[in-house]
Amino acid sequence: GENVEQHPSTLSVQEGDSAVIKCTYSDSASNYFPWYKQELGKRPQLIIDIRSNVGEKKDQRIAVTLNKTAKHFSLHITETQPEDSAVYFCAASQWQKVTFGTGTKLQVIP
Amino acid sequence: EAQVTQNPRYLITVTGKKLTVTCSQNMNHEYMSWYRQDPGLGLRQIYYSMNVEVTDKGDVPEGYKVSRKEKRNFPLILESPSPNQTSLYFCASSLRGKETQYFGPGTRLLVL
Numbered sequence: 001g002e003n004v005e006q007h008p009s010t011l012s013v014q015e016g017d018s019a020v021i022k023c024t025y026s027d028s029a030s031n032y033f034p035w036y037k038q039e040l041g042k043r044p045q046l047i048i049d050i051r052s053n054v055g056e057k058k059d060q061r062i063a064v065t066l067n068k069t070a071k072h073f074s075l076h077i078t079e080t081q082p083e084d085s086a087v088y089f090c091a092a093s094q095w096q097k098v099t100f101g102t103g104t105k106l107q108v109i110p
Numbered sequence: 111e112a113q114v115t116q117n118p119r120y121l122i123t124v125t126g127k128k129l130t131v132t133c134s135q136n137m138n139h140e141y142m143s144w145y146r147q148d149p150g151l152g153l154r155q156i157y158y159s160m161n162v163e164v165t166d167k168g169d170v171p172e173g174y175k176v177s178r179k180e181k182r183n184f185p186l187i188l189e190s191p192s193p194n195q196t197s198l199y200f201c202a203s204s205l206r207g208k209e210t211q212y213f214g215p216g217t218r219l220l221v222l
Contacts, residue, residue, distance in 0.1 A: 001169060006152075032209045043200060043213040044153065089152055093209060096141050096160055099169065102152040 002027040004092050006101025013080050014109050021104045023090035024072040030092040030099075033066060033073050038087045038103075047088075048075070080108045112137045114214035116201050122220045123191055131186045131217050133201030140206040142184040143168070144176060146197040147216075153200065159184055160206075191221045 003026040013019050025033075031052040036044035050057045050064045050073065057064050061080075066073040077084055085108045090101040114135045123129055133142065143158040145168075155168030159178040173195055175187040184203075188195060198218050202211040 034209070034211075043215055045213070046210055049210065091153075096143060096158045096204070096209075097166075097168065098143065098155050098158075098211075100145075100152040100154070102150060 002030055002092055002094075002097070002099040004090060004099045004101045006090050006104060008104060009102065010105045010107070012107045012109060015080060015082060017080055019075075019077045019080050019084070019106055019108075021075045021088055021090070021106075022072060023074070023092075023101050024070075025092040025099075026071065027092070027094070028068075028071065029094050032093045033064070034091050034093070035062075035064060035075050036089045036091070036100075038089065040086075044089060077106075080106075082108050082110050084108050112212075114201055114203055114212050116199075116214040116217050118217060119215060120218050122222065124222050125192055126190050129188050129191060129219075131188075131199060131201075131219070133184045133186065133214055134182050135184075135201075135203040135212070136182065137203060137205070137212070138181065139203035139212075140181070141204045141211075142178065143202045143211065144174070144184070144186045145200045145202065146170065146195075147200060148197050156186070156199075191219075193221050195219065196221045 006023045034049035038044045063076040144156040145153040157176040159165045201214040204211045
């Protein structure tokens, strides 16, 4: 089955700096790669996603890159703000079979 | 309001006592899934359903059952709960052709 590894598990950055979270996956059949943000006590919410036929996608301060050959994808957050503090999960999926990474706790220090 | 609802939100039970966690969505989504979330392990898919009467195992299906008799509902059944099923459970739904999943608020289960 699919295996998704996510690094780092914790990340502290100064407000205004950039944050990068990396994930690798094992199953070349996976074709959809979402990123979720989960605030304390809340449900996961999609922040950005990318499909296997696209190499990069950007939405304001958030971007995701995908390297299909190397089977890794990354989340980039620029100009971080305190409200970006949360746990971030990557996932790899094929149809409705979804495998999540173990999460990255991001702390943005004001 | 478009939403995914789960009930109950919190549940304390004892080993072996059958329980059902309900999940309902009002968005006419074809796809529904159940996940459990444990510290350090992220979310793990238990079961998913691609339509009425169509269900399939995720990564951690042992000890769980599901049914999909109606499009809007996807209950999770624990026939004989054990302490290792203590977890935070999320239901999610998505529209066919759109992989974006919408999560319910979660159900925190404690099995003593």
